[in-house]
Amino acid sequence: MSTHSLAPPAPAVTPCAERTIAISGKSGLVGSAFASSFVGSDHRVLNVTRDPAARSFDDIIWDPNSGIVNPARLEGTDAFVHLAGENIATGRWTEAKKSRIRNSRVDGTRAVASTLARMDRKPSVLVCASAIGFYGDRGSKILDEYADAGTGFLADVCRDWEAATQPAEDAGIRVVHLRIGVIISRNGGALPQMLTPFKLGVGGRIGSGQQFWSWVSIDDVVGAIHHAIDDDTLRGAINCVAPQPVTNSEFTRMLGSVLRRPTVFPVPGFAARLALGEMANDLLLASTRVLPRRLETSGYVFSQPDLRRALESEIHAR
Numbered sequence: 476m477s478t479h480s481l482a483p484p485a486p487a488v489t490p491c492a493e494r495t496i497a498i499s500g501k502s503g504l505v506g507s508a509f510a511s512s513f514v515g516s517d518h519r520v521l522n523v524t525r526d527p528a529a530r531s532f533d534d535i536i537w538d539p540n541s542g543i544v545n546p547a548r549l550e551g552t553d554a555f556v557h558l559a560g561e562n563i564a565t566g567r568w569t570e571a572k573k574s575r576i577r578n579s580r581v582d583g584t585r586a587v588a589s590t591l592a593r594m595d596r597k598p599s600v601l602v603c604a605s606a607i608g609f610y611g612d613r614g615s616k617i618l619d620e621y622a623d624a625g626t627g628f629l630a631d632v633c634r635d636w637e638a639a640t641q642p643a644e645d646a647g648i649r650v651v652h653l654r655i656g657v658i659i660s661r662n663g664g665a666l667p668q669m670l671t672p673f674k675l676g677v678g679g680r681i682g683s684g685q686q687f688w689s690w691v692s693i694d695d696v697v698g699a700i701h702h703a704i705d706d707d708t709l710r711g712a713i714n715c716v717a718p719q720p721v722t723n724s725e726f727t728r729m730l731g732s733v734l735r736r737p738t739v740f741p742v743p744g745f746a747a748r749l750a751l752g753e754m755a756n757d758l759l760l761a762s763t764r765v766l767p768r769r770l771e772t773s774g775y776v777f778s779q780p781d782l783r784r785a786l787e788s789e790i791h792a793r
């Protein structure tokens with residue numbers, strides 16, 4: 476029996492001594508949820524942003540091509556959580572968009588890692604976002620952190636994105652690559668985009684529906700980042716997905732059931748490709764059945780291991 480079903484929810488912030496956490500991409504879906512988990516705590520959160528107009532005491536400007544503009548401002552940082560990157564799921568994947576997706580991650584991560592490596596007092600850990608796109612389209616093969624990289628645009632980006640942290644590792648900083656799955660959140664990502672057709676009763680499976688979607692609740696993405704910071708035995712790749720990936724057909728049925736709407740309008744694969752281009756292959760039609768082996772063996776307790784509950788809490792909660 477899964478140990479998750481009886482487990483209590485993970486605490487928002489593990490109690491520990493006051494720390495300083497720097498976050499890049501803090502304005503994004505994950506960054507804003509992670510930053511909110513510190514509200515009311517004694518920890519200090521630094522906002523590493525590209526926005527030249529950001530002027531508050533805790534704002535630190537960076538340039539993805541060259542690094543932190545004034546690294547001295549990072550002095551005293553205990554953990555750096557690097558979440559910044561061109562959004563993958565909005566806009567067609569033109570060659571220009573693909574360059575931005577790739578360069579913002581690979582060059583941006585190398586710039587962050589090199590900056591941290593040069594600091595006199597370095598943070599002890601760099602938690603860097605990655606994605607289950609690392610594994611590519613793999614049918615029903617079960618993928619844990621020891622599985623090889625796949626092929627395709629996203630797999631190539633993820634491999635190079637992870638490799639770009641090398642300067643930080645060489646400088647003795649513990650580096651964790653969080654390979655994040657399809658995030659379930661009412662505030663962004665895939666779910667809000669799916670809600671409109673489903674609520675109108677024209678939702679349905681995509682392509683064959685047999686492709687695996689490895690999902691994760693936004694609460695568990697936040698929990699996994701805290702876990703990666705707190706557990707100093709963790710380094711390298713960590714799959715950030717719920718313990719039970721589902722097929723797209725199962726996801727579709729569950730979403731229809733939570734919304735109490737029919738799901739009888741399948742979207743053929745060619746139509747998805749026509750509407751979204753190459754992005755449809757990598758994000759919607761690829762089958763990636765990923766397990767969170769290292770989160771589980773290191774004692775992480777999922778707050779949302781069950782898809783129905785995760786959907787209900789994001790869709791029905793205010």
Ligand SMILES: NC(=O)c1ccc[n+]([C@@H]2O[C@H](COP(=O)([O-])OP(=O)(O)OC[C@H]3O[C@@H](n4cnc5c(N)ncnc54)[C@H](OP(=O)(O)O)[C@@H]3O)[C@@H](O)[C@H]2O)c1
Binds near residue numbers: 500503663
């Ligand atoms: N959402 C998902 O389902 C999901 C799944 C797997 C992996 N991930 C990965 O997890 C990370 C965080 O995801 P998210 O959903 O929070 O992303 P997001 O909402 O798109 O936010 C990313 C942040 O990155 C910064 N940014 C935007 N464009 C950029 C560019 N061209 N160059 C550098 N920085 C840029 C922005 O912050 P500033 O404007 O303050 O600089 C933005 O708030 C991303 O790397 C994403 O690929 C997400």
